[in-house]
Amino acid sequence: MLARLIHSFLHLFTPRLTNNHRPKILHPRSLAVLAAVVVGLNSGIRPLAGFSGGVLGYASDIQINQVFEQINQQRAENSLPGLKLNDKLSEAARRKASDMFASNYWAHINPTNGREPWFFFDAVGYDYRYAGENLARDFGTTPPMIKAWINSPTHKENIVSTRYQETGIAVVNGVLNGVETTLVVQLFGTKKTAVAAVPQITNTGSQAESLAKAPAVLPAETEKTSVAVRSPLVSPFDLSKSLALATLGLLAVVLIVDSAVIWRRRIPRLVGHNLAHLMFLIGLIGVVSIMSRGVI
Numbered sequence: 001m002l003a004r005l006i007h008s009f010l011h012l013f014t015p016r017l018t019n020n021h022r023p024k025i026l027h028p029r030s031l032a033v034l035a036a037v038v039v040g041l042n043s044g045i046r047p048l049a050g051f052s053g054g055v056l057g058y059a060s061d062i063q064i065n066q067v068f069e070q071i072n073q074q075r076a077e078n079s080l081p082g083l084k085l086n087d088k089l090s091e092a093a094r095r096k097a098s099d100m101f102a103s104n105y106w107a108h109i110n111p112t113n114g115r116e117p118w119f120f121f122d123a124v125g126y127d128y129r130y131a132g133e134n135l136a137r138d139f140g141t142t143p144p145m146i147k148a149w150i151n152s153p154t155h156k157e158n159i160v161s162t163r164y165q166e167t168g169i170a171v172v173n174g175v176l177n178g179v180e181t182t183l184v185v186q187l188f189g190t191k192k193t194a195v196a197a198v199p200q201i202t203n204t205g206s207q208a209e210s211l212a213k214a215p216a217v218l219p220a221e222t223e224k225t226s227v228a229v230r231s232p233l234v235s236p237f238d239l240s241k242s243l244a245l246a247t248l249g250l251l252a253v254v255l256i257v258d259s260a261v262i263w264r265r266r267i268p269r270l271v272g273h274n275l276a277h278l279m280f281l282i283g284l285i286g287v288v289s290i291m292s293r294g295v296i
Contacts, residue, residue, distance in 0.1 A: 011024055012024045012025050012030075013025060013254050013257065014257060014258070014261060015258050015261050015262060015267065021262070021267050022258070023254050023257075023258050025250075025251070025254055026251075026254060026255070026258065034247065038243060038244070038247050041243060042240050042243060042244075060139060060140050060141070060171070060173070060182040061140060061141045061142075062139060062140075062141060062142050062145065062171050062182065062184060063142070063171065064090075064169045064170070064171055066142040067142055067145075067146070067169050067171070067184065067186065068083075068085055068167070068169055070142060070143070070146045071083065071146070071159055071167065071186070074146070074150060074159050074160065075159065075160060078160045080160060080162065081165075083164060083165065083166055083167040083188070084165060084166045084167070085166070085167060085168070085169070086126070086166040086167065086168050086189070087168075088124045088125060088126045088168065089121075089124075089126060089166055089167060089168020089187045089188075089189055090168035090169060090170060090187075091124045091168070092120040092121055092123065092124045092126060092168055092187055093120075093168045093169055093170035093185040093186065093187045094170040094172065094185075095120045095123060095124070096117060096120045096133070096170070096185045096187070097170050097172040097174075097183045097184075097185045098172065098174075099115065099120075100176065100183060101172070101174035101175065101176060101183070104176060104177060106135075106137065106176065106177075106295075108133065108135070117131070117133040117187070118131055120187075121187070121189065126189060126191070127191055127192050127193075128189045128190065128191060128192065129190050129191065129192040130161075130163040130164060130188075130189060130190040131187070131188065131189045131190075132158040132161065132163075132164065132187070132188040132189070133158070133185065133186070133187050133188070134149055134155050134158050134159070134185075134186045134188075135183070135184065135185055135186075136148065136149065136183075136184040136295065137176070137181055137182065137183050137184065137295050138181050138182070138295055139182070139184070145184060158186075158188050161188065163188075163190055164188040164189060164190055165189075165190045165191075166188070166189050166190065166191070167186060167187065167188050167189070168186070168187045168189075169184070169185070169186050169187075170183075170184070170185045170186075171183075171184050172184075172185075245285060248281055248284050248285045249285065251281055252278060252281045252282065252285065255274050255277055255278045255281065256278065258274060259274045259275075259278075262274075
């Protein structure tokens with residue numbers, strides 16, 4: 001039995017007489033089967049995460065104080081005063097995150113009832129003159145999320161706007177579209193009573209017009225005190241990425257072993273360009289490696 005397993009292993013991964021001196025896994029039919037298996041496993045990861053009740057979910061490492069500090073650091077780098085953390089805006093941000101989970105949507109406006117972000121400002125009694133919102137989801141730590149916001153012109157506009165004096169932040173864990181994730185909501189605002197102190201062109205339009213001039217609502221991870229938080233497990237994204245890297249790595253190792261054996265044994269071969277294939281796989285591994293999760 002053991003001898004048969006060893007023979008099957010060598011037949012699959014090393015060049016031998018039984019596989020025409022070409023590892024069986026590198027044969028076109030075997031590659032097609034491997035690709036089908038990987039696609040099938042990958043397509044089942046997210047449904048499994050939902051079916052398992054979050055077994056494949058994760059809790060991010062994002063914390064409100066980190067978001068607050070790094071946002072103000074961005075403002076300082078742009079010679080702007082820091083924002084003040086406002087409890088009412090933080091409560092509004094928590095309510096917006098809860099609304100997204102409850103209605104199972106990922107957008108600035110609730111598609112079920114048409115509720116806009118500004119509804120949550122009014123709900124907590126924040127009488128605003130200017131208001132804006134940034135959202136983010138699926139980020140594991142704070143720096144990549146802040147970087148994504150800064151790289152987005154509309155999100156950066158909120159962060160470095162001279163209109164805003166205050167902010168509220170929520171980082172909330174929950175299940176969205178059947179997968180456990182973390183939403184981050186950051187709201188920006190300036191009260192009507194403080195508008196005179198804001199170095200910005202006066203806006204005499206309606207409240208809705210004021211809001212329209214403060215775009216960019218992005219999902220962000222909500223406050224961990226608002227929901228029970230588990231230790232990080234495995235996110236569907238990380239699992240898919242690991243599966244892809246493992247498959248590509250296996251094929252790269254097989255190509256290297258195949259090339260070494262063929263060279264050592266001086267076995268002539270009419271087909272197969274291992275070096276070109278290996279370079280291609282290394283390129284794919286590099287692309288997959290730098291992929292990061294997170295949506296804004």
